[in-house]
Amino acid sequence: GAGVSQSPSNKVTEKGKDVELRCDPISGHTALYWYRQSLGQGLEFLIYFQGNSAPDKSGLPSDRFSAERTGGSVSTLTIQRTQQEDSAVYLCASRKTSGGPYNEQFFGPGTRLTVL
Amino acid sequence: AQSVTQPDIHITVSEGASLELRCNYSYGATPYLFWYVQSPGQGLQLLLKYFSGDTLVQGIKGFEAEFKRSQSSFNLRKPSVHWSDAAEYFCAVAPQDSWGKLQFGAGTQVVVTP
Numbered sequence: 001g002a003g004v005s006q007s008p009s010n011k012v013t014e015k016g017k018d019v020e021l022r023c024d025p026i027s028g029h030t031a032l033y034w035y036r037q038s039l040g041q042g043l044e045f046l047i048y049f050q051g052n053s054a055p056d057k058s059g060l061p062s063d064r065f066s067a068e069r070t071g072g073s074v075s076t077l078t079i080q081r082t083q084q085e086d087s088a089v090y091l092c093a094s095r096k097t098s099g100g101p102y103n104e105q106f107f108g109p110g111t112r113l114t115v116l
Numbered sequence: 117a118q119s120v121t122q123p124d125i126h127i128t129v130s131e132g133a134s135l136e137l138r139c140n141y142s143y144g145a146t147p148y149l150f151w152y153v154q155s156p157g158q159g160l161q162l163l164l165k166y167f168s169g170d171t172l173v174q175g176i177k178g179f180e181a182e183f184k185r186s187q188s189s190f191n192l193r194k195p196s197v198h199w200s201d202a203a204e205y206f207c208a209v210a211p212q213d214s215w216g217k218l219q220f221g222a223g224t225q226v227v228v229t230p
Contacts, residue, residue: 004159031215031216033216033217033218035218035220042220042221042222042223043206043208043218043220043223044220045217045218045219048215048216048217050215056215056217059217091159091160093160095216102148102165102167102210102216104162104165105162105216105218107159107160107161108159109158109159110159
């Protein structure tokens with residue numbers, strides 16, 4: 001079946017603009033995660049959605065970052081008033097939570113964001 | 117503070133030689149442990165994971181890892197490296213109450229020479 005997909009694959013924007021990054025998880029996966037991979041910070045957790053529960057936003061670096069997940073499926077990560085330090089690869093992962101603890105997280109190919 | 121450490125930023129190994137990548141963690145209780153690989157232009161792929169039980173874990177692509185509680189380590193090994201193993205390898209942990217939120221090490225870049 002299809003894996004996790006993300007769009008766009010690349011995004012170049014100007015400082016101060018807002019951007020939206022999209023993630024389509026694997027069908028049936030109720031858990032969805034966003035991570036960021038940057039040269040300075042490595043791979044870091046941003047936000048976690050589980051079903052219809054309130055998301056765990058503990059990893060979001062500032063209030064310019066927000067995310068939503070509609071209908072328990074597609075998720076959008078929004079960065080407002082982008083800064084150069086937001087330049088990174090944004091990775092989405094999904095996982096099914098039934099059947100046992102810590103089923104594998106499947107990662108998408110990522111969106112490379114460049115803020116000029 | 118909770119942390120995951122991969123001491124080696126870069127390792128060069130000859131094709132056919134053995135490979136060992138180190139990972140140490142610092143957590144109050146043993147977390148769930150993972151190794152991921154990221155090849156150029158590819159997404160992160162899970163190699164293996166440890167939750168409990170047998171401390172020697174077999175994974176895909178001929179990799180294995182050994183959990184050592186006394187050393188807080190989860191080192192990855194491969195007996196004979198292939199050129200296609202050139203990639204970046206990440207150790208990751210998820211505390212047992214974290215709902216799967218992964219904390220990653222800094223990664224080890226593996227270069228394979230002929």
